[in-house]
Amino acid sequence: MxxxxxxxxxxxxxxxxxxxxxxxxxxxxxxxxxxxxxxxxxxxxxxxxxxxxxxxxxxxxxxxxxxxxxxxxxxxxxxxxxxxxxxxxxxxxxxxxxxxxxxxxxxxxxxxxxxxxxxxxxxxxxxxxxxxxxxxxxxxxxxxxxxxxxxxxxxxxxxxxxxxxxxxxxxxxxxxxxxxxxxxxxxxxxxxxxxxxxxxxxxxxxxxxxxxxxxxxxxxxxxxxxxxxxxxxxxxxxHQNNLYTTQDITNKRIIYSEIFLATAYYMRAEFPLFSKLAKKLFSKAFATYLRNKNKNEISNKLIQKYFDYLSFYEKIEVSCNICYFFLKLGFKDLV
Structure with a gap:
């Protein structure tokens, strides 16, 4: 060649x-x-x-x-x-x-x-x-x-x-x-x-x-x-059709939460070695999702499936992290 x-x-x-x-x-x-x-x-x-x-x-x-x-x-x-x-x-x-x-x-x-x-x-x-x-x-x-x-x-x-x-x-x-x-x-x-x-x-x-x-x-x-x-x-x-870069903050949060809920779940499912990072991503994504005004069944299923992977103590750890990130996001978008 x-x-x-x-x-x-x-x-x-x-x-x-x-x-x-x-x-x-x-x-x-x-x-x-x-x-x-x-x-x-x-x-x-x-x-x-x-x-x-x-x-x-x-x-x-x-x-x-x-x-x-x-x-x-x-x-x-x-x-x-x-x-x-x-x-x-x-x-x-x-x-x-x-x-x-x-x-x-x-x-x-x-x-x-x-x-x-x-x-x-x-x-x-x-x-x-x-x-x-x-x-x-x-x-x-x-x-x-x-x-x-x-x-x-x-x-x-x-x-x-x-x-x-x-x-x-x-x-x-x-x-x-x-x-x-x-x-x-x-x-x-x-x-x-x-x-x-x-x-x-x-x-x-x-x-x-x-x-x-x-x-x-x-x-x-x-x-x-x-x-x-x-x-x-x-x-x-x-251009105006960029699915993420052109969105307002509300839609960016919706897309962000969806991407990282899915990323966290499949990272944990397919690559258990990265479970610590998956917890971090999931906690941030779930906290963002809770701030979103639009909820959807797909994200709800990913959340449930992710929690099914966790032990009792991991659930406590992740729940604490979710609370931390939820508060960190501020109160302006409370539902």
């Missing part, structure tokens, strides 16, 4: 004859207006040993027509709507890569993304994950931009940005939360680690995001050593 001459300086840093297959998994639901730019960015990588897998999670817009237009340039997966976790599961099941890179359909990869990630893995053969950052841009600015020039500007601004090798496994066991875990489109995993994490629990919740990047990155950091870089290797699209 070869790498295009567009990134010759980066090519020289890659270990000779070590060009792993990189699978880029794009998950899409009703983002037809953004999807082509995501797919084009995945296909336009300077590192050529890639496969692009696009999963449509039962879209009701013209996403499927957009995907079909790429024919055999990509691997297409069409499925019934089941939430983000089920879409990522379908993408992983269809993949063959040694390295798995996730890309939301409304985001974009810089051309050097795959090459940089391969470089992280080649220079650190004992790592199992690699995280980077993305430059935020308003959607209208992206649509009107000269993307080639924009990519170049963002990438060149990465000069002298360090990448840190991190072993946070014992911290996760001791319920410490990492501060270097970015959003979905900045997450990359070795296949070895991915096999331990997938399939993800297909708990979609009311938002469709109950099991999402929060679960993935905490499990990944708990199971393996990795590299975290502040390099912007993509573009994070800001």
């Amino acid at each position: 070869i790498i295009n001459k567009q990134s010759s300086s980066l090519e020289e840093s890659l270990i000779a004859d070590n060009y792993p297959l990189v699978s880029i998994l794009i998950n899409n639901y009703n983002y037809a207006q953004y999807l082509s730019q995501a797919i084009d960015s995945a296909l336009g990588q300077t590192y050529e040993n890639t496969e692009v897998i696009v999963v449509d999670d039962g879209s009701t817009d013209n996403s499927r027509e957009v995907i079909k237009g790429y024919d055999n340039q990509i691997i297409s997966v069409f499925k019934k709507n089941g939430g983000q976790a089920s879409a990522i599961n379908a993408g992983f099941a269809a993949s063959k890569g040694d390295i798995i890179c996730l890309l939301d359909a409304d985001d974009i990869f810089l051309p050097e993304k795959a090459a940089e990630i391969v470089n992280f893995f080649n220079l650190n053969p004992d790592i199992d994950w690699a995280f980077n950052e993305s430059a935020p841009m308003q959607s209208e600015d992206i649509m009107n931009a000269d993307l080639k020039a924009t990519f170049k500007e963002i990438y060149n601004n990465n000069d002298d940005i360090l990448t840190k090798k991190i072993d946070f496994r014992s911290n996760i066991i001791n319920a410490e939360l990492p501060n270097f875990t970015p959003s979905t489109s900045n997450l990359c995993f070795s296949r070895k680690l991915s096999k331990k994490m997938f399939p993800l629990p297909e708990e979609r919740g009311c938002s469709g995001l109950a099991i999402c990047d929060a679960y993935l990155k905490l499990i990944a950091v708990g199971l393996g050593i990795g590299c975290a870089s502040k390099k912007n290797l993509g573009i994070f699209r800001l």
